[in-house]
Amino acid sequence: MVYTARVVSTSHASGRDNDVALTEMELLEQNQRRLGSLTGRMTTILNGFDRRLVKLESSILPIHKSTQTLSRISSNVSEVQKELDTSLRHYGVVVDDEPEILRGPDPRNPWPYLEAIQRVIKEANEAPGGEASQAGSKRHRLTEQGARKVAELVREYTAAESRAIDPFSYTQQGLALPGVSNECLTSDKALLQFLYTLPEMQHNATASAFALALQSYASVRSTYLTASLDAHMKRVVHIAAMTQQDSVPAPREAHVDYQRGTLPVQEFCAVMLSMVQQEQNAIATLFQGMAWEGWRGKTATCVLQPLVQAVNAMMPMLLPRLHHGLNAHRYMVLDFIAQTQAVFGVDGQKWIAALQGTQCDTCSFTSVLGSVRQDALLFFPELLRDIKIIPVQQNHDALQVGVSDIARLGMVLLRGLVCFQDVMLFLLQTMGSKNWVEGQASAMSPDALWADYVKDFMLSIVTSLERTVAAIPQPTVASIFLLNNVTFLQKDLRALAQALPPPVMNAAEHVVTHALRTAHTSYLESWNVVVQALVDDQSAARSGPMGKFAVLSDRSKPDAFARFYEYLQQMEQIHRTHPLQRDTGLADSLRNDVTRLISPLYAVTLSKQRSTSQRSARWSERDLDQWIAQLYL
Secondary structure (H helix, E strand, O other), X not given: OHHHHHHHHHHHHHHHHHHHHHHHHHHHHHHHHHHHHHHHHHHHHHHHHHHHXXXXXXXXXXXXXXXXXXXXXXXXXXXXXXXXXXXXXXHHHHHHHHHHHHHOOEOOEOHHHHHHHHHHHHHHHHOOOHHHOHHXXXXXXXXXXXHHHHHHHHHHHHXXXXXOXXXXXHHHOOOOOOOOOHXXXXXXXXXXXXXXXXXXXXHOHXXXXXXXXXXXXXXXXXXXXXXXXXHHHHHHHHHHHHHHOXXXXXXXXXXXXXOOOOOOHHHHHHHHHHHHHHHHHHHHHHHOOOOOHHHHHHHHHHHHHHHHHHHHHHHHHHOOOOOOOOOOOHHHHXXXXXXXXXXXXXXXXXXXXXXXXXXXXXXXXXXXXXXXXXXXXXXXXXXXXXXXXXXXXXXXXXXXXXXXXXXXXXXXXXXXXXXXXXXXXXXXHHHOOOOOOOOOOOOOOHHHHHHHHHHHHHHHHHHHHHHHOOOOOOHHHHHHHHHHHHHHXXXXXXXXXXXXXXXXXXXXXXXXXXHHHHHHHHHHHOOHHHHHHXXXXXXXXXXXXXXXXXXXXXXXXXXHHHHHHHHHHHHHHHHHHOOOOOOOOHHHHHHHHHHHHHHHHHHHHHHHHHOOOOOOOOOOHHHHHHHHHHHOO
């Protein structure tokens, strides 16, 4: 029973599956019929579309060909328009910009002119064909012309504030030297900046309008410098020539008076240095913060080079000869050293600093300073030798016992040296040891060397004086000559006491005092012949009176008084012919010394003569004192 039920169930399930399959088959058949119908309809539509497409293509093809024709026509029109635009641009440059550019900028308002140049450059860049075309070439020429007119405007701006001046009229009044104003520098800077941006700077910078503008600025300022300083430069050279070209006996310094500062080198150098520094400051302002900083050195060189060359050329004319025996005035050389060092420093450091950043020649000037110092070191022995060549008199002339040229000119030389003590000390410090004494190389301080030199200088004068009278047979005349001259030296030396340091004064005074003492002793020794006449024969017979002078009544028997009075007459004749200086106190000193030398002995001799049986008229002691006193009036 169970089995029967299972069979019935299976049969029932199989029947349902068949029904489903039949249903699906019917559905597939319907879909196939619909698809076939749709495919037929689509085929019909496509066939119709293809026919219509063929018709459309046949109608569009003429339109396409017409469109291509119109495109070619449009391209031709564009080309014509470009050519027409080029022609119009060229016509606009010729008509509008060219006259304005050729006319040049308005100095009071140059900006429209710069805009016109920029407009031409812009049009030249945008135009087809570039500079190769006629319009491009025209614009390029206009740009160059305009740029050079801008460069000329830089020159005009600078020249307006570069008229030559007399700088010394400003310095004498304590006024600052005029320079290029900030307004002028600002205007120049703006124009230079414009020129620097022009296309030509990229192709040929050295031949550009920018380079021309800088050259114009430099040329104007260099002319201003040389023109402002030229007159004073010639004045300095003229003064030097007047001092050095006269034909005078050697040594020149003893015959041609030269006061310190006569050669106005310091004033000239100070103004020149100030003007050079001023130009450097102006150039620094002009180039500050700009892209053309690399042009600064060249511009500064162009500004300063003419002045530097003029100064270097002036030096040989200023100091043509610096050696002994030639025409250089050595005190002027010392003055030159002092004045240049006061302005430029010992080795010209300030001059080198002022020309820093340029290619100007600084070596020529600094080498002159060094050469002058080296030559000045030779002055120490030269001046000592010069004292020996000062002529006193011709050989056939009688000796004059007044102040000789040796003493007078020697003190002139010394006074001149004292005026340059600071320079002498500097030179002695540079030298470091004596160069006026052969074989002397001991290290000494400059002050000690200066004292030593002044002592040797005075010793040379004294030695020359002594050598002058060494061959004179009359010791009294020789000693009077020395007394007069050495006393003169002492007087002139004491007049320098305020100028000379105490050690120097003491060293020189020692030489003169010793020489004066020696001459004084020699003079007193020349009276020994008078004294000896009294000592030799105090017991001789008395002679008869003859006025105030006692002579022998019998010439064959001369006594002591006869010789004594004869020698007194000789001494009187010598003193009248060769007088002592009266204004120095020397005569009073000698009178007292001679009185002390002769009067006591005369009194003794006179007393012995009175003790004889016969008394003769003789000078009294008072008469002798009066005679001696009268001798020194």
